Amino acid sequence: xxxxxxxxxxxxxxxxxxxxxxxxxxxxxxxxxxxxxxxxxxxxxxxxxxxxxxxxxxxxxxxxxxxxxxxxxxxxxxxxxxxxxxxxxxxxxxxxxxxxxxxxxxxxxxxxxxxxxxxxxxxxxxxxxxxxxxxxxxxxxxxxxxxxxxxxxxxxxxxxxxxxxxxxxxxxxxxxxxxxxxxxxxxxxxxxxxxxxxxxxxxxxxxxxxxxxxxxxxxxxxxxxxxxxxxxxxxxxxxxxxxxxxxxxxxxxxxxxxxxxxxxxxxxxxxxxxxxxxxxxxxxxxxxxxxxxxxxxxxxxxxxxxxxxxxxxxxxxxxxxxxxxxxxxxxxxxxxxxxxxxxxxxxxxxxxxxxxxxxxxxxxxxxxxxxxxxxxxxxxxxxxxxxxxxxxxxxxxxxxxxxxxxxxxxxxxxxxxxxxxx
Amino acid sequence: xxxxxxxxxxxxxxxxxxxxxxxxxxxxxxxxxxxxxxxxxxxxxxxxxxxxxxxxxxxxxxxxxxxxxxxxxxxxxxxxxxxxxxxxxxxxxxxxxxxxxxxxxxxxxxxxxxxxxxxxxxxxxxxxxxxxxxxxxxxxxxxxxxxxxxxxxxxxxxxxxxxxxxxxxxxxxxxxxxxxxxxxxxxxxxxxxxxxxxxxxxxxxxxxxxxxxxxxxxxxxxxxxxxxxxxxxxxxxxxxxxxxxxxxxxxxxxxxxxxxxxx
Numbered sequence: 053x054x055x056x057x058x059x060x061x062x063x064x065x066x067x068x069x070x071x072x073x074x075x076x077x078x079x080x081x082x083x084x085x086x087x088x089x090x091x092x093x094x095x096x097x098x099x100x101x102x103x104x105x106x107x108x109x110x111x112x113x114x115x116x117x118x119x120x121x122x123x124x125x126x127x128x129x130x131x132x133x134x135x136x137x138x139x140x141x142x143x144x145x146x147x148x149x150x151x152x153x154x155x156x157x158x159x160x161x162x163x164x165x166x167x168x169x170x171x172x173x174x175x176x177x178x179x180x181x182x183x184x185x186x187x188x189x190x191x192x193x194x195x196x197x198x199x200x201x202x203x204x205x206x207x208x209x210x211x212x213x214x215x216x217x218x219x220x221x222x223x224x225x226x227x228x229x230x231x232x233x234x235x236x237x238x239x240x241x242x243x244x245x246x247x248x249x250x251x252x253x254x255x256x257x258x259x260x261x262x263x264x265x266x267x268x269x270x271x272x273x274x275x276x277x278x279x280x281x282x283x284x285x286x287x288x289x290x291x292x293x294x295x296x297x298x299x300x301x302x303x304x305x306x307x308x309x310x311x312x313x314x315x316x317x318x319x320x321x322x323x324x325x326x327x328x329x330x331x332x333x334x335x336x337x338x339x340x341x342x343x344x345x346x347x348x349x350x351x352x353x354x355x356x357x358x359x360x361x362x363x364x365x366x367x368x369x370x371x372x373x374x375x376x377x378x379x380x381x382x383x384x385x386x387x388x389x390x391x392x393x394x395x396x397x398x399x400x401x402x403x404x405x406x407x408x409x410x411x412x413x414x415x416x417x418x419x420x421x422x423x424x425x426x427x428x429x430x431x432x433x434x435x436x437x438x439x440x441x442x443x444x445x446x447x448x449x450x451x452x453x454x455x456x457x458x459x460x461x462x463x464x465x466x467x468x469x470x471x472x473x474x
Numbered sequence: 475x476x477x478x479x480x481x482x483x484x485x486x487x488x489x490x491x492x493x494x495x496x497x498x499x500x501x502x503x504x505x506x507x508x509x510x511x512x513x514x515x516x517x518x519x520x521x522x523x524x525x526x527x528x529x530x531x532x533x534x535x536x537x538x539x540x541x542x543x544x545x546x547x548x549x550x551x552x553x554x555x556x557x558x559x560x561x562x563x564x565x566x567x568x569x570x571x572x573x574x575x576x577x578x579x580x581x582x583x584x585x586x587x588x589x590x591x592x593x594x595x596x597x598x599x600x601x602x603x604x605x606x607x608x609x610x611x612x613x614x615x616x617x618x619x620x621x622x623x624x625x626x627x628x629x630x631x632x633x634x635x636x637x638x639x640x641x642x643x644x645x646x647x648x649x650x651x652x653x654x655x656x657x658x659x660x661x662x663x664x665x666x667x668x669x670x671x672x673x674x675x676x677x678x679x680x681x682x683x684x685x686x687x688x689x690x691x692x693x694x695x696x697x698x699x700x701x702x703x704x705x706x707x708x709x710x711x712x713x714x715x716x717x718x719x720x721x722x723x724x725x726x727x728x729x730x731x732x733x734x735x736x737x
Contacts, residue, residue, distance in 0.1 A: 336597075340588045340591050341594050343581050347577075354564070356551055357552075358552075358561070358581060359554075359584065360552060466577060467574075467608075469625070469628035
């Protein structure tokens with residue numbers, strides 16, 4: 053890397069800082085407070101400088117990284133199309149994203165509301181990644197994915213309330229149950245494709261929900277299950293006043309008690325679960341079974357003519373996709389402490405499918421962007437109450453108009469013979 | 475030369491329509507056996523019976539293996555390729571268009587790689603045994619790509635290749651399962667004369683260098699006459715002639731079937 057590049061990228065980041073200052077200055081810097089009669093302006097320059105500094109630093113790091121491979125001019129960065137993100141940039145994007153996600157709970161503007169939204173977005177990201185295996189890779193359009201989410205949540209709730217086992221034992225069990233249901237759904241639909249498969253899976257989702265409502269003895273029907281144990285931090289519960297003989301989280305670490313501790317813990321929990329899903333998917337995509345999934349999506353008859361067993365291949369896709377749905381369901385149950393069939397309606401399945409399709413079938417980063425976009429927008433317009441679904445629909449239309457193949461539609465081959473030619 | 479495939483009294487009926495009527499023929503090792511005939515003669519139906527896509531109404535198909543023989547009737551679906559090692563290509567090309575050329579060839583080696591990856595377990599743990607096997611599979615793919623001259627496009631999507639290259643890729647993909655019998659359904663359809671000549675070369679190479687018998691359906695007579703060792707002529711599901719390319723060319727029955735009879 054040449055000196056000229058460094059100077060260039062430094063200038064560029066200073067310019068970014070200038071823009072950030074112009075934006076954050078008035079928005080964050082000048083805070084209006086109503087005191088007695090009239091409004092008063094309280095400056096918050098400290099926060100502004102922190103944000104501007106972060107922008108400059110982030111921009112500089114991005115520049116340093118990308119300048120290594122290609123010469124970039126300031127404008128080419130802006131004009132470069134989003135879908136043209138190369139694997140190289142996507143990697144930096146992913147790392148930046150993960151770093152941001154890790155520090156997110158400690159950023160100055162993060163409050164309880166932001167955390168709740170972030171946890172929700174992460175849950176959808178995880179569900180999107182799970183469904184991506186079934187829809188994006190194996191090409192099996194599953195409109196009843198919420199069924200596995202429900203199975204995971206109910207298995208977790210029932211096991212945890214009946215046996216009182218800890219989260220870390222119940223979680224894999226719930227995943228296994230969900231995977232089992234995935235295979236159960238998989239068998240009858242093996243011969244179906246496309247629209248027909250979509251209809252049957254949709255029906256399956258409804259069947260599970262109706263069973264949950266009517267099987268009163270086990271699921272407690274529409275009343276749902278209450279008192280699901282909250283997760284503990286390696287045995288340390290998040291309670292203000294722990295039971296006899298117990299030490300709670302804040303006492304052990306000598307913190308002042310705050311409900312945020314539990315929220316932050318839940319946040320990291322779902323972050324880790326989601327990242328595991330992602331890592332697993334990225335890995336398995338490069339294995340023979342992952343390639344077979346994609347081949348099955350492309351042409352089932354050709355697969356058979358090459359000796360690929362379509363039954364096993366489809367069932368593993370259903371089972372693994374369902375397992376991650378089940379994990380997400382357990383998380384949902386432990387976070388809410390209360391579940392009822394109402395949380396598992398068709399609209400949930402539709403949202404998850406929308407996330408996968410809008411993100412770009414098979415694209416892991418696309419799922420993240422689509423989740424943030426769709427869930428974020430629905431949350432932003434929460435004040436509009438039921439009209440916020442219009443915003444949701446509008447967001448979908450926008451993506452479909454400008455990115456008909458999804459936000460990130462680039463597929464990278466799972467293995468390269470000639471290495472990266474860049 | 476030893477027999478590779480014997481088809482005995484094969485009959486396939488779809489309701490009242492008899493697509494193949496009591497057909498018997500043999501195909502030999504290291505030979506190219508062509509099946510020709512006018513449109514609707516039942517050629518592709520023969521292939522679909524051989525490769526397990528249809529279950530024949532009657533008759534037997536045997537694949538000879540050293541001193542034993544296996545009945546292809548027993549195998550259906552993917553097992554024809556997996557167990558019996560009969561590979562095929564399709565009249566309308568069936569590649570995996572959104573996957574790279576290399577990936578196409580790796581999917582063809584799926585079953586070996588699946589075992590090598592310990593049904594994904596070793597693969598997830600990224601063990602060396604699996605990585606070595608995968609490298610072998612890539613080497614094998616490269617070997618075939620070198621032969622058809624597509625190595626430089628290994629990382630491009632198969633769907634982006636020109637038509638002629640897609641045909642050749644489909645053939646070498648079928649070769650990656652190490653077939654004993656390779657069934658090609660109109661491999662020269664849509665090729666220009668230069669590409670047809672290259673195809674002839676490729677098929678001759680496979681015939682002489684690999685332990686593979688080739689069964690060929692083709693309308694392009696320059697291909698059929700140029701490379702066939704043995705020709706079977708079908709018309710309305712019945713075999714009307716069998717012999718060498720030269721004999722076929724001069725056969726009265728064949729000319730009648732194609733051009734009609736003088737009134």
